Amino acid sequence: MYEKIKEMLENRKFLSIRQQLCDMNMVDVATLLEEFDEDDALRVFRLLPKEEASEVFSYMPKDKQQSIVEAITDRELSGIIDELFLDDTVDLIEEMPANVVKRLLKNTSQEKRKLINRFLQYEEDSAGSIMTIEFVDLKKEMTVPEAFAHIRKTGVDKETIYTCYATDANRVLEGVVTVKDLLLAEEGQKVGDIMDTNIIFAYTDDDKEDVAKKFHRYDLMSLPVVDKERRLVGIITFDDAIDVIQEENTEDFEKMAAITPSDEPYLKTRVIDHAKHRVLWLLLLMVSATFTGAIITGFENAFTVVPALVAFIPMLMDTGGNCGSQSSTLIIRGMALGQIRGRDVFKVWWHEVSVAVIIGAVLAAFNIARIYLFNGHNIKLACTVSFSLYATVIIAQSIGCLLPIGAKKLGLDPAVAAAPIITTIVDAFALTVYFSIAKMVIGI
Amino acid sequence: MYEKIKEMLENRKFLSIRQQLCDMNMVDVATLLEEFDEDDALRVFRLLPKEEASEVFSYMPKDKQQSIVEAITDRELSGIIDELFLDDTVDLIEEMPANVVKRLLKNTSQEKRKLINRFLQYEEDSAGSIMTIEFVDLKKEMTVPEAFAHIRKTGVDKETIYTCYATDANRVLEGVVTVKDLLLAEEGQKVGDIMDTNIIFAYTDDDKEDVAKKFHRYDLMSLPVVDKERRLVGIITFDDAIDVIQEENTEDFEKMAAITPSDEPYLKTRVIDHAKHRVLWLLLLMVSATFTGAIITGFENAFTVVPALVAFIPMLMDTGGNCGSQSSTLIIRGMALGQIRGRDVFKVWWHEVSVAVIIGAVLAAFNIARIYLFNGHNIKLACTVSFSLYATVIIAQSIGCLLPIGAKKLGLDPAVAAAPIITTIVDAFALTVYFSIAKMVIGI
Numbered sequence: 001m002y003e004k005i006k007e008m009l010e011n012r013k014f015l016s017i018r019q020q021l022c023d024m025n026m027v028d029v030a031t032l033l034e035e036f037d038e039d040d041a042l043r044v045f046r047l048l049p050k051e052e053a054s055e056v057f058s059y060m061p062k063d064k065q066q067s068i069v070e071a072i073t074d075r076e077l078s079g080i081i082d083e084l085f086l087d088d089t090v091d092l093i094e095e096m097p098a099n100v101v102k103r104l105l106k107n108t109s110q111e112k113r114k115l116i117n118r119f120l121q122y123e124e125d126s127a128g129s130i131m132t133i134e135f136v137d138l139k140k141e142m143t144v145p146e147a148f149a150h151i152r153k154t155g156v157d158k159e160t161i162y163t164c165y166a167t168d169a170n171r172v173l174e175g176v177v178t179v180k181d182l183l184l185a186e187e188g189q190k191v192g193d194i195m196d197t198n199i200i201f202a203y204t205d206d207d208k209e210d211v212a213k214k215f216h217r218y219d220l221m222s223l224p225v226v227d228k229e230r231r232l233v234g235i236i237t238f239d240d241a242i243d244v245i246q247e248e249n250t251e252d253f254e255k256m257a258a259i260t261p262s263d264e265p266y267l268k269t270r271v272i273d274h275a276k277h278r279v280l281w282l283l284l285l286m287v288s289a290t291f292t293g294a295i296i297t298g299f300e301n302a303f304t305v306v307p308a309l310v311a312f313i314p315m316l317m318d319t320g321g322n323c324g325s326q327s328s329t330l331i332i333r334g335m336a337l338g339q340i341r342g343r344d345v346f347k348v349w350w351h352e353v354s355v356a357v358i359i360g361a362v363l364a365a366f367n368i369a370r371i372y373l374f375n376g377h378n379i380k381l382a383c384t385v386s387f388s389l390y391a392t393v394i395i396a397q398s399i400g401c402l403l404p405i406g407a408k409k410l411g412l413d414p415a416v417a418a419a420p421i422i423t424t425i426v427d428a429f430a431l432t433v434y435f436s437i438a439k440m441v442i443g444i
Numbered sequence: 445m446y447e448k449i450k451e452m453l454e455n456r457k458f459l460s461i462r463q464q465l466c467d468m469n470m471v472d473v474a475t476l477l478e479e480f481d482e483d484d485a486l487r488v489f490r491l492l493p494k495e496e497a498s499e500v501f502s503y504m505p506k507d508k509q510q511s512i513v514e515a516i517t518d519r520e521l522s523g524i525i526d527e528l529f530l531d532d533t534v535d536l537i538e539e540m541p542a543n544v545v546k547r548l549l550k551n552t553s554q555e556k557r558k559l560i561n562r563f564l565q566y567e568e569d570s571a572g573s574i575m576t577i578e579f580v581d582l583k584k585e586m587t588v589p590e591a592f593a594h595i596r597k598t599g600v601d602k603e604t605i606y607t608c609y610a611t612d613a614n615r616v617l618e619g620v621v622t623v624k625d626l627l628l629a630e631e632g633q634k635v636g637d638i639m640d641t642n643i644i645f646a647y648t649d650d651d652k653e654d655v656a657k658k659f660h661r662y663d664l665m666s667l668p669v670v671d672k673e674r675r676l677v678g679i680i681t682f683d684d685a686i687d688v689i690q691e692e693n694t695e696d697f698e699k700m701a702a703i704t705p706s707d708e709p710y711l712k713t714r715v716i717d718h719a720k721h722r723v724l725w726l727l728l729l730m731v732s733a734t735f736t737g738a739i740i741t742g743f744e745n746a747f748t749v750v751p752a753l754v755a756f757i758p759m760l761m762d763t764g765g766n767c768g769s770q771s772s773t774l775i776i777r778g779m780a781l782g783q784i785r786g787r788d789v790f791k792v793w794w795h796e797v798s799v800a801v802i803i804g805a806v807l808a809a810f811n812i813a814r815i816y817l818f819n820g821h822n823i824k825l826a827c828t829v830s831f832s833l834y835a836t837v838i839i840a841q842s843i844g845c846l847l848p849i850g851a852k853k854l855g856l857d858p859a860v861a862a863a864p865i866i867t868t869i870v871d872a873f874a875l876t877v878y879f880s881i882a883k884m885v886i887g888i
Contacts, residue, residue, distance in 0.1 A: 362723050
């Protein structure tokens, strides 16, 4: 497609390009524009009709949006902002540098500026920050044909018309009615007769992660958002909920690997920012690992007498770390999905210990055989290593499940640097057990 | 709520219970039932009207579904199956043990049994396996009022009526028309005039993960599924796409921690199955770690001369492991979200090496100072450890980014056991570098 458009651009077949682009999905047009250099992208972008241009613009990454805003005229800019949904406009303003924001606001109607100001006040991770105001607002007293007429008149985006909201004179949310309900109703019925008053809703300051969970739990298409007086102020649509779910998952992946989360895509993040997001945790974990070093130093006489002991340190540490990561990953994910609750702590711990007993037995048995066969039939060494391994597996899985649950009980994020912290703690335990047993068994 | 219903149950206030439950969201009723013991849960369940009972049933976990199926009469069972969506029925049949399946099929109409058989033939992870057949099928020739009449008549579930599909006489998909388009159209217009022929669709054998990506990319509410002849055979709704996204994320979390994925919730998985899902990878990684042990043995004379060297092994190994996990996590997630493609390999590697140069410098500088100050002003030891650390960070981040991209290029799953495998490889490199440098610097 790129070659085709590029060729048409060189042959100045602008009308054909416009036709071609309008036949495409605007998401794909936005992706296509990323392949062009800045000048060509701008030329192609300007060929789009106003409404399509605005839609394509909303799907572009931040840096491309900025270069478009900086290159187009005030008239073009104001056309795009007119067509943008309010939540997209607010996102744009939050992300652009100050000089661009100034130009954006200058080209926004006063009424919209007022709304934008209100939206900017919602906390970053709140329901208010991801809601939009393009929804259909009905009254209880409306008849079915009146309701349809109102929907036709307001005619907002397709995702947002199918669930309509009935509000009273003070804009307090009273009920929900779907277009399906309206279609199946008799002409004489009123909105008040058919609306559902058992409403699932969110407050503006609810956490957006909880909102996303509600979407997932109740299979919602949209969710009304109300203020403290239960006045309807906006709605959240399922596509924004999917975005939140993906973001939260990405954050959990990053946190669990001891990375400070960022919402920039990998290749758009500067090297120095990447380094900043990682180095603090690495430093902290490095310092903690020196305690493990101190433990080793404490047992220096053990391994100077039996140097073979040192060779098993990596195996013990890695296996302990892997067992701990397995447990913590399962528990953290289970908690994120709402399958494991705080009160399950004992049940979970017992589960993990039982699993550890089986896994530990398999690994230890394998290990005894291997060391006995390949390390000069040294049964004492084989038993020392294998017994330490067994203990390490049980300790690792206990810490791996208890730490995340404990963190959550203390109000901390269970995912933060889980695996690395657990690995560091398990290392210390594993080496202490290992050298203590070695001293006893081998009799140093 | 549990106490309230429990009390009403004891006082035999069955009508009040029924009223109370019908006012609730059926998802919440399903959760509530889990708190009751088996007998009480069954008694409460039986109080629900047929349609509600079927909905609650579809939200129950597998084990509760089974105990309900085993306890109710054939008549009740056939009532529930009648009301279930086809995709839920198929899921049920796939998950129940053989004797239950027999009873289920016995109580299903012949027509539905035929459909079930067709659905059971779709591959487990295919689009066909998550689609449903409850959709609205229009013809190009229908006028707008005819289309509305058809929608009212077929009147399927609310998530599935808002996007309608126009098919020709051979059931080949020709266009998509939304209820919004129909509402905004003139009465005299035909479906063929207003439908969109630029359709985003999936084939029955497409991977369901790709389907979920399409939902996310295009903000879809539903997606038509066609067979090889482009005949419309079903649709997928956004709520099922959200489920797929969550499942795939859970799988990636589990794979990255070296766990064989399972779709059972944590506490519903038997201990022996938990052990099975983890022990093989642990064994494999344990055996690989013995190579690291062999490397250490090869340098035995180094640490018998300078025992202090051993104390830094955990710090080097853990830091290398953490750096590798950070890189691989970012890359794997970036690939899963489509932000990083195979052809970006050089760009990504350069990015990671640049980050490693900064991070390595910070960690090494900190380390030189610490060892010099707290390990008897031993500048040679400080330099040896810090230089090895620097090299380890660069190696770890290179492997951490190259391995997942390489795996994907080879058609393997980049997430599988990424962090543990990388840790094992990095350990071997780190220790080789460490002892080699030690030999040179300290002159053993």
